[in-house]
Amino acid sequence: MSTPLKTTGWDFVTTTVDKRALQRQPPADPRVELRELEARGEVKIIPITADNRPIEVETLLGRTKRIPTNKLWHHKSCGQCGNIPGYPTSIMWLMNRLGLEYLDESHQTSCTAWNYHGSGTSNLVALAAVAVRNWHRAYETGYYPLIHCGTSFGNYKEIRNLLVEHRELRDEVRRILNKVGRELVIPEEIVHYSEWLHVLRKPVAAMNRYDVSHIVATVHPACHVWKLIPEDVIYDRTIYGGERPAPTTAILLELGADVRDYSTWYDCCGFGFRHILTEREFSRSFSIERKIKVMVDEAQSDVAITQDTGCTTTLDKNQWIGQAHGYHYDLPVMADVQFAALLAGADPYKVVQLQWHTAGWEKLLDKIGIDWRTPKAEYERYLEELRAGKAPDQLYPPPVE
Amino acid sequence: MVDASETHLKLDPDAVGRQDADSLLRAIQSDIRYREVVHGCLNCGVCSGSCPSHRFFDYSPRVVVQTVLAGDAEAVKAMMDEYIWACAQCYTCAMRCPLHNSPGGLVMIMREVAVWRGMEAVHRLLKPYGRVLLKVLSIGNQLTPDMIQPDFFPDWGPKIPWSSTDLALKRKAIPVYTLQVTSSAWRVSPETSYELYTIYEETGVFRLIEQIDPNLFEVVSDMVEEVRELVEAGRDD
Numbered sequence: 321m322s323t324p325l326k327t328t329g330w331d332f333v334t335t336t337v338d339k340r341a342l343q344r345q346p347p348a349d350p351r352v353e354l355r356e357l358e359a360r361g362e363v364k365i366i367p368i369t370a371d372n373r374p375i376e377v378e379t380l381l382g383r384t385k386r387i388p389t390n391k392l393w394h395h396k397s398c399g400q401c402g403n404i405p406g407y408p409t410s411i412m413w414l415m416n417r418l419g420l421e422y423l424d425e426s427h428q429t430s431c432t433a434w435n436y437h438g439s440g441t442s443n444l445v446a447l448a449a450v451a452v453r454n455w456h457r458a459y460e461t462g463y464y465p466l467i468h469c470g471t472s473f474g475n476y477k478e479i480r481n482l483l484v485e486h487r488e489l490r491d492e493v494r495r496i497l498n499k500v501g502r503e504l505v506i507p508e509e510i511v512h513y514s515e516w517l518h519v520l521r522k523p524v525a526a527m528n529r530y531d532v533s534h535i536v537a538t539v540h541p542a543c544h545v546w547k548l549i550p551e552d553v554i555y556d557r558t559i560y561g562g563e564r565p566a567p568t569t570a571i572l573l574e575l576g577a578d579v580r581d582y583s584t585w586y587d588c589c590g591f592g593f594r595h596i597l598t599e600r601e602f603s604r605s606f607s608i609e610r611k612i613k614v615m616v617d618e619a620q621s622d623v624a625i626t627q628d629t630g631c632t633t634t635l636d637k638n639q640w641i642g643q644a645h646g647y648h649y650d651l652p653v654m655a656d657v658q659f660a661a662l663l664a665g666a667d668p669y670k671v672v673q674l675q676w677h678t679a680g681w682e683k684l685l686d687k688i689g690i691d692w693r694t695p696k697a698e699y700e701r702y703l704e705e706l707r708a709g710k711a712p713d714q715l716y717p718p719p720v721e
Numbered sequence: 722m723v724d725a726s727e728t729h730l731k732l733d734p735d736a737v738g739r740q741d742a743d744s745l746l747r748a749i750q751s752d753i754r755y756r757e758v759v760h761g762c763l764n765c766g767v768c769s770g771s772c773p774s775h776r777f778f779d780y781s782p783r784v785v786v787q788t789v790l791a792g793d794a795e796a797v798k799a800m801m802d803e804y805i806w807a808c809a810q811c812y813t814c815a816m817r818c819p820l821h822n823s824p825g826g827l828v829m830i831m832r833e834v835a836v837w838r839g840m841e842a843v844h845r846l847l848k849p850y851g852r853v854l855l856k857v858l859s860i861g862n863q864l865t866p867d868m869i870q871p872d873f874f875p876d877w878g879p880k881i882p883w884s885s886t887d888l889a890l891k892r893k894a895i896p897v898y899t900l901q902v903t904s905s906a907w908r909v910s911p912e913t914s915y916e917l918y919t920i921y922e923e924t925g926v927f928r929l930i931e932q933i934d935p936n937l938f939e940v941v942s943d944m945v946e947e948v949r950e951l952v953e954a955g956r957d958d
């Protein structure tokens with residue numbers, strides 16, 4: 321870190337309020353109870369096996385979490401796949417480069433939690449049944465679920481805990497799952513892709529072709545990743561003194577970027593679940609006033625790095641309208657995994673798919689020294705080839721239809 | 722305060738319209754999650770001090786928790802109409818509360834009750850949600866590439882028209898097979914949708930939509946029927 325942590329009221333809150341509350345009354349470890357439930361034959365655990373090549377890390381309360389790195393089932397995010405396609409593509413591209421095995425397929429639904437948080441038109445049992453259906457699908461393929469979306473990750477951590485705590489919920493979910501020929505299974509750990517990237521940060525950084533020591537990166541940590549079930553989040557004493565989650569910041573440091581702090585690090589992005597659709601002025605004002613403006617004015621940020629779907633969209637898409645009020649920040653926004661893939665040589669258009677991003681990212685690539693003009697021309701040619709009937713390139717062989 | 726034996730996992734979709742204040746408060750307090758989201762309240766305001774919506778709206782999570790704890794059913798009912806919908810669901814409050822409350826989680830329970838009882842505000846609030854609901858109910862995706870249109874997002878700037886023209890071609894240029902589609906975020910197999918419909922049926926979600934938005938339900942029903950016929954025909958082969 322090139323700047324000391326901001327000494328604002330937040331320091332008091334994080335060190336005195338958050339941790340005091342959790343450490344005085346540490347919540348039960350659901351994984352212990354889960355093993356007891358399995359021993360009683362109530363549930364099956366999806367185990368992390370040697371094939372998954374797990375790496376151990378520490379979470380907020382010093383507990384050990386095992387992060388699988390191989391043989392992973394992509395639990396995709398609808399917001400990423402629909403709107404930021406370079407997000408999942410970068411994950412799979414990095415897995416290819418690292419020689420890791422994975423399965424991406426069509427037998428997956430989203431977690432449905434964005435809609436739930438925004439509109440309330442679901443319920444706990446439906447959310448839990450959807451989660452277990454996806455987990456069970458991963459289980460029957462022999463691949464371990466890797467959750468791409470921050471809201472799915474937060475939601476699945478909650479659902480796992482509630483399933484462990486409430487027999488009546490388990491019974492109801494089991495009854496419904498049996499109707500679709502499935503069983504009640506719960507993964508040994510709920511794992512977010514940013515955790516996967518975090519534990520593999522050294523091999524990923526070893527692929528970096530560029531010096532980014534002059535690139536100022538500011539991190540926006542995703543609320544549903546670290547504020548929902550905060551005790552199940554990776555902390556590392558060498559990152560922010562162990563006071564804030566380590567994923568995303570740690571990979572940026574490993575890549576050699578100049579990661580800078582800013583005073584509204586803790587704030588949300590303004591997504592709001594319903595606000596991005598129905599209270600747009602809140603999303604716009606909050607993302608500009610409380611995030612983008614502060615990142616640029618305080619930290620002179622060259623790029624905002626995210627770790628989730630809604631945040632990437634909100635921070636990126638809401639900047640243009642700010643010009644109406646004289647805000648011309650135009651700060652590039654991308655996920656940690658897109659930034660890492662770019663530095664490892666991924667094509668900015670074909671793989672990282674930056675053309676879908678709204679804030680101008682070209683100046684960032686110029687500053688790093690990544691040529692985007694040639695890939696742009698190649699991409700335009702490639703579109704014409706596809707139009708003429710050429711079969712598309714694929715990161716993995718598609719199934720035979 | 723309700724006792725533990727009265728807790729419930731989900732609400733009855735056929736209770737839409739039951740909106741007397743006492744029954745709404747009872748439905749909130751008997752949710753199985755209620756005891757995990759409210760453990761008392763110090764009235765300290767740490768939650769509101771961290772709350773993004775408190776900064777921009779006339780809204781305070783401290784007031785939500787205090788009002789529910791005070792048991793003032795009429796005041797709680799009044800909040801469910803508009804007030805609680807300001808919450809951005811970020812859960813900063815939950816991480817900060819010295820009593821381990823989750824005001825955001827309480828708001829979520831209140832939203833669920835407001836919707837499942839068909840409160841007036843819900844019809845107004847859900848209107849802009851029609852497209853998301855249609856997708857989530859029919860294919861379990863919530864956002865799809867064809868939803869990003871300049872008409873809906875004029876404030877997102879001049880690059881949005883690029884994203885929405887020649888969409889099928891640009892999606893085909895994404896080198897991931899499952900993503901080379903436009904009306905869903907990824908290819909969703911009919912078998913998967915089929916299973917999802919059973920979940921929605923068994924949990925009352927379809928029945929709820931039928932009650933609160935019959936037009937949307939009609940459209941969804943047609944899609945459900947089509948997928949079911951397709952999957953069942955495949956099973957017969």
Ligand code: SF4
Nearest residue numbers: 772809811812814825
């Ligand atoms: S979850 Fe809602 S109440 Fe809590 S801090 Fe976020 S916006 Fe405020």
Ligand code: SF4
Nearest residue numbers: 762763765766768818
């Ligand atoms: S932080 Fe917790 S105890 Fe304090 S006012 Fe909010 S809900 Fe009550």
